[in-house]
Amino acid sequence: MNSLSAVQPNLLSRINERQVLRAIQSLGPMSRAEVARHSGISAPTVSRAVEALLKAGLLEESRAPELLRGRPAKRLRLATDASQVLGLVIDAHTCRMVSAGLDGEIDGARIREFVTPDSYECLLDIAASEALAFMAYSGRATLGMAISMPGLINTRTAVSVLSPNVPITNTHAMGRDLESRLGIGCLMVQEADALCLAERRFGAALGVDDFAMLDVSTGVGLGIVSGGRLITGYSGLAGEIGHITVELDGRQCGCGNSGCLETVAGDSALAHAVSQKLGKVVSVQHALSLIRSGEIDARAEMNRTCRYLAVGVAAVINMLNPSTLFVHGELFSADASLFGSMVEETRRRALPPSFADCRIVQARGSKRQGAIAAVIEYLTNGVAPELNQQRYLTPESSYMALKQATGSR
Numbered sequence: 328m329n330s331l332s333a334v335q336p337n338l339l340s341r342i343n344e345r346q347v348l349r350a351i352q353s354l355g356p357m358s359r360a361e362v363a364r365h366s367g368i369s370a371p372t373v374s375r376a377v378e379a380l381l382k383a384g385l386l387e388e389s390r391a392p393e394l395l396r397g398r399p400a401k402r403l404r405l406a407t408d409a410s411q412v413l414g415l416v417i418d419a420h421t422c423r424m425v426s427a428g429l430d431g432e433i434d435g436a437r438i439r440e441f442v443t444p445d446s447y448e449c450l451l452d453i454a455a456s457e458a459l460a461f462m463a464y465s466g467r468a469t470l471g472m473a474i475s476m477p478g479l480i481n482t483r484t485a486v487s488v489l490s491p492n493v494p495i496t497n498t499h500a501m502g503r504d505l506e507s508r509l510g511i512g513c514l515m516v517q518e519a520d521a522l523c524l525a526e527r528r529f530g531a532a533l534g535v536d537d538f539a540m541l542d543v544s545t546g547v548g549l550g551i552v553s554g555g556r557l558i559t560g561y562s563g564l565a566g567e568i569g570h571i572t573v574e575l576d577g578r579q580c581g582c583g584n585s586g587c588l589e590t591v592a593g594d595s596a597l598a599h600a601v602s603q604k605l606g607k608v609v610s611v612q613h614a615l616s617l618i619r620s621g622e623i624d625a626r627a628e629m630n631r632t633c634r635y636l637a638v639g640v641a642a643v644i645n646m647l648n649p650s651t652l653f654v655h656g657e658l659f660s661a662d663a664s665l666f667g668s669m670v671e672e673t674r675r676r677a678l679p680p681s682f683a684d685c686r687i688v689q690a691r692g693s694k695r696q697g698a699i700a701a702v703i704e705y706l707t708n709g710v711a712p713e714l715n716q717q718r719y720l721t722p723e724s725s726y727m728a729l730k731q732a733t734g735s736r
């Protein structure tokens with residue numbers, strides 16, 4: 328028997344499982360008969376696929392049968408009682424961990440927060456112990472975890488290669504390190520990409536295939552979805568608009584260069600400007616709270632930050648022609664008029680036809696939703712990988728996650 332004929336039946340059954348899962352993901356809970364109708368797969372094949380997905384912990388059945396067209400039938404839904412996934416968001420000052428069912432609904436009562444430590448070993452210890460607490464507490468099987476991280480993640484090696492704002496992660500493969508400690512599949516996802524996934528699954532980009540996401544936080548990051556796929560570059564390093572030089576002799580940037588866009592646009596640029604104004608160093612949170620409470624007048628600093636941000640937004644619009652550009656950032660909470668001023672400045676900077684084609688809106692999704700969306704995507708792809716996998720997915724990790732869930736696949 329050649330190797331292809333040995334592989335084919337398994338691959339076909341995985342493709343059927345994937346179709347069943349996709350049908351329930353997009354249309355909601357339904358009976359086996361409805362799955363067969365919506366997916367065009369025969370009833371016996373649907374039954375086999377459902378059994379495998381129930382065993383893997385990706386689906387579960389409603390407890391009591393409901394009457395569907397006069398006949399009792401159990402509804403299938405994405406697992407929420409039996410299984411959970413974890414999302415970890417790493418940021419310059421604070422990290423957060425959340426859990427969710429396979430439907431992506433975050434358990435809001437159990438968000439765990441910790442200060443970003445100053446060494447990688449500490450970060451790994453805390454992240455592992457928090458994850459173990461989540462895994463022990465819920466009584467649900469934990470199918471996997473995604474880690475939203477700032478900076479550059481080489482997706483060919485799954486290593487954090489340059490993180491100007493959380494440099495303790497540099498050279499480390501946090502996904503693999505946590506996988507070996509926790510025994511579940513863990514993947515790293517670049518934070519701007521996490522925001523794209525959150526917006527596509529839970530926010531305003533449902534069904535939008537061409538959009539960009541400018542993440543204005545400690546740094547300035549960019550995620551790009553074109554033709555429904557994340558644009559990644561060769562090693563997953565694409566989209567680093569924050570490190571384009573905009574001031575030749577500007578301030579030193581965390582990347583080693585000077586005068587980068589994120590030294591003048593974004594939260595930490597604003598905090599730096601406010602610190603200079605006050606003559607003492609203040610954090611981003613402190614600067615924003617001083618502005619919101621009216622204790623300081625930082626209109627000039629905010630306007631300057633917004634004008635530079637508009638340079639970045641205009642560059643994205645001119646280069647990528649997105650139908651929608653989402654802007655994510657706490658900065659805009661400081662003053663209600665700030666977002667509108669930034670859009671006006673963008674109108675002056677961008678090419679008029681490109682600007683006219685693009686909606687600029689504030690993002691609704693969060694990085695924690697993005698981490699959850701990423702791990703659900705990763706488990707779904709683990710059932711049967713698509714030909715064009717998204718950049719942060721590693722097949723080895725996906726299968727490891729499923730092996731954990733099923734024991735024997």
Ligand SMILES: [Zn+2]
Binds near residue numbers: 569585
């Ligand atoms: Zn830089």
